[in-house]
Amino acid sequence: MTTDALDAALAGLPQPLRDKMDRCRELLNANRRVVVAFSGGVDSALLLALATGTLGTDHVLAAVGVSPSLPDSERRAAADLAATLGVRVEQVATGEFDDPAFTANPPDRCFHCKTELLTRLKALAEREGFDAVVTGANADDAGDFRPGLAAGKQLGAAAPLMDAGLTKADIRAAAKALGLSVWDKPAAACLASRVPYGQPITPERLARIAQAEAVLADLGFAACRVRDHGRVARIEVPPDVIDRAVALRDRLVKPIKDLGFAYVTIDLEGFRSGSMNEVL
Numbered sequence: 001m002t003t004d005a006l007d008a009a010l011a012g013l014p015q016p017l018r019d020k021m022d023r024c025r026e027l028l029n030a031n032r033r034v035v036v037a038f039s040g041g042v043d044s045a046l047l048l049a050l051a052t053g054t055l056g057t058d059h060v061l062a063a064v065g066v067s068p069s070l071p072d073s074e075r076r077a078a079a080d081l082a083a084t085l086g087v088r089v090e091q092v093a094t095g096e097f098d099d100p101a102f103t104a105n106p107p108d109r110c111f112h113c114k115t116e117l118l119t120r121l122k123a124l125a126e127r128e129g130f131d132a133v134v135t136g137a138n139a140d141d142a143g144d145f146r147p148g149l150a151a152g153k154q155l156g157a158a159a160p161l162m163d164a165g166l167t168k169a170d171i172r173a174a175a176k177a178l179g180l181s182v183w184d185k186p187a188a189a190c191l192a193s194r195v196p197y198g199q200p201i202t203p204e205r206l207a208r209i210a211q212a213e214a215v216l217a218d219l220g221f222a223a224c225r226v227r228d229h230g231r232v233a234r235i236e237v238p239p240d241v242i243d244r245a246v247a248l249r250d251r252l253v254k255p256i257k258d259l260g261f262a263y264v265t266i267d268l269e270g271f272r273s274g275s276m277n278e279v280l
Contacts, residue, residue: 001085001178006053009178017170024164025054031131035121037074037157038089039070040078042182043136043168046175047161050084057086063124063133065117066093068203069190071210076098081182092120102192103201107147109192114148118155124171133157139167145277187273194227196276208259219248223271231262239270248254 005208010021014170028034028051036051062082063074082089089195094116094125096102100114121133135152137159142149152159161171175183191206212226212233221241233256237245245252245266246264253264267275 001049001053003053003056005078007246010174012176013174017120017173018237020164020166020170020176021174022158024050024166026158026249027158027163028054028134031134031158033059033061033130033132034158035061035063035090035125035128035130035133036087037121037133037135038064038082038140039116039136039188040074040081040182041136041188042180042185043138043161043171043176045081045136045180045182046171046178047136048082048087049175049178049180050160052085052087057088060087061128061130062087062089062125063121064089064091064092065120065185067096067190068206069096069113071191071213073214074188078236090124092117092124094120097201097203102214105192105195105197105199105201109147109197109201111147111151113192114151115155115188117182118151118157122155122157134139135159137162139165144275147275172279177207189273193274194225196227197279199228199230208261211259212256212261215252216245217250221245225271226256227267227276233259233261233264235265236267236269236271237273242266242268243268 010018032173033050034151038048049202050060063080066075072127079089096113099112099116102109118133125133135157137149138161142162172183191209194209195201197207209226210230213224216224221237222239225236235245256264
């Protein structure tokens with residue numbers, strides 16, 4: 001995205017939101033060259049667009065983590081989206097599965113995962129002459145249970161969206177104004193977030209979660225989670241489509257059981273991010 005295109009898109013935003021966007025660009029301008037921790041979600045997509053329109057595509061690198069925690073479909077979509085913005089993409093393999101502090105799945109699991117990712121991105125930035133690593137954390141994240149934020153602070157990663165006060169609603173509105181295709185993309189936390197704390201994380205377990213969620217996606221459920229409780233698959237879909245999920249149970253139960261689950265259930269509370277944190 002060019003500076004002129006970015007300026008034109010931002011000009012139509014309400015002034016309070018435009019002020020936050022201007023502040024975010026000021027924070028980005030504090031660095032000459034940045035590595036954007038890029039997942040392909042709306043937060044990091046907006047950050048990447050702002051960085052390219054502010055610093056120029058030659059001064060921005062999109063780094064996509066490659067791990068069993070991220071479905072291949074999400075990784076490919078992230079790389080394709082970054083390419084549409086004219087940004088060089090680096091796919092960075094991470095090794096969190098070599099860390100027992102991650103695979104044991106304690107409540108601070110995200111701290112260990114983010115530490116691994118950001119350590120590798122920091123090394124990439126230093127190796128290629130970039131000044132900073134920036135993440136897509138937003139202002140709403142500060143009020144949630146987010147151990148990964150502590151890892152970012154510890155490793156010196158910047159969070160310009162958060163520091164500019166941009167909420168998720170702000171980010172979606174701005175991304176829509178900028179014409180980003182993911183402006184209304186549902187949140188997609190890493191697959192490890194589907195496993196109850198204290199139950200081990202394995203690549204095989206995450207693979208079956210991804211396959212189970214693909215069953216739901218193929219039936220038209222854009223926002224969904226399959227929580228892996230060992231022998232039980234607990235499905236979360238938005239409350240207003242629970243009746244539809246029940247009606248389609250004959251097309252859900254067998255393919256999900258075929259993945260190794262003994263029981264398939266639908267959570268009557270519906271989809272909600274971070275539902276595994278309810279036990280903490």
